[in-house]
Amino acid sequence: MADKERRTRAFEEVLLQIERRIEDDGLRVGDRLPGERNLAEELQVSRSSVREALRVLETLGVVSSQAGRGPDAGAILTSRPDSALSDLLRLSLGMSSLSTREVIGTRLMIERWSAETAARRTGAAARPGSVTPIEMDALDAATRAMEAATRGMDAAESAAEFVRHDIAFHVAIAEASGNRLVAAVMRALRDAMRRHAIDAVERLGDTTALREDHRRIHAAILAGDAPAAVEAVSAHLAHAYPEHF
Amino acid sequence: MADKERRTRAFEEVLLQIERRIEDDGLRVGDRLPGERNLAEELQVSRSSVREALRVLETLGVVSSQAGRGPDAGAILTSRPDSALSDLLRLSLGMSSLSTREVIGTRLMIERWSAETAARRTGAAARPGSVTPIEMDALDAATRAMEAATRGMDAAESAAEFVRHDIAFHVAIAEASGNRLVAAVMRALRDAMRRHAIDAVERLGDTTALREDHRRIHAAILAGDAPAAVEAVSAHLAHAYPEHF
DNA sequence: CACCAGAGTATGGTCTGACCATACTGAGGC
């Protein structure tokens, strides 16, 4: 750089400058930021520093980068910097204050849909090659998770251990739906689920009914019986959280 | 790299691997992560990619980097990675590769449930004080967003503008369900929705039917008619994405 | 032995320049 100092803190400076620039230029959601190379020259830092700053802004949901050329390439402003942190962070920070009702409600929504969709897909797989290898993998994973949960929980095993396999099973079913977005959401909710599930299992004491539910869900999906799958999922959550039904 | 491909997505992969490593190695707050150079070699990526991942973890408060040497230098774990957060993060990063089918499927799942639940709650509000002020606020917000979308889209307004209000409307309904988790997920999906919604609106050209759908959804929820609300939501998405129904 | 100064070194921070993958642009040929 031209000056003698300021070799460190370049990244921080860049982050600040980019945000100020968004503010000053009055950029609106959807607008395009200058390219990485231009920004680097403009701010008198290396492209590496610019990239680190942009990557951070990307994970914060402020910009969204896309390679290629044309009006949709480059870093697109997807949210104002001030409100940026919120969406993702608010969720994770506030996660601990969620009520069991909210978590169960969400699980019901996602898992009934997942089981239904997964069953429909396996059902349709009889004719065309409808179920891709990926989803077969997910079903295999579900089988394994189910067996792991069954094998372990004889008596002494901890509730936490059972819940781990339990959650793996339910995530696998979401993956078997063939919708990566739903699966990702389900994975994102793992921690919230775990907290409440451990409580529930400890209160129940016995997991026999829950394991039996797993088998019914699994069987219904493999058989392509969507209504039975939905019913089995509902019953499962009702067994685990009877006070909410 | 040893392999032929996988030149892209290195950063995402690294983020995942580092988090898994923290998990698997049972690192505790205060422990030290391997150096950037070691991580790079271990994960078979360049130091740049490792740095981007670490920088992200740093801004998320998971690690804290310090130059120099000794036990306090390097990347120190300052907080367990809330896997919920990072999964959601990865979700927003990888969102661009999602198909319209996946986004629509997810929207159908969330929005039908939200509308149904919101309607049930307003319906039940006749007797006890069931609908909290928060949810009334959400309904008001939905009303405003709906009106904004109606007012604007005379002719010349951009599809992007309409979609902004459209999404605000749908998020408000998720909030009206009274389940903060579902609402948070819906907010997190805004970006993914926006991309596909803009395409759809531009293809349609006319938003009359969509605005009429909004009114029906809104009215059904206010009337506490859950089946009608679900039906209206389904119809709305079918109008916007006829090719997926 | 106790202490301190200086060389050695490991680490993060930054820079440079290169190549790849992607996706639009536009000139040329049919």
Next chain:
DNA sequence: GCCTCAGTATGGTCAGACCATACTCTGGTG
């Protein structure tokens, strides 16, 4: 007019270098 294909701008990644920092170790000195 339409299509093909080279050109080019962009983000993504890589490799290697140097700097700044701060600990560690060595060796001399009292």
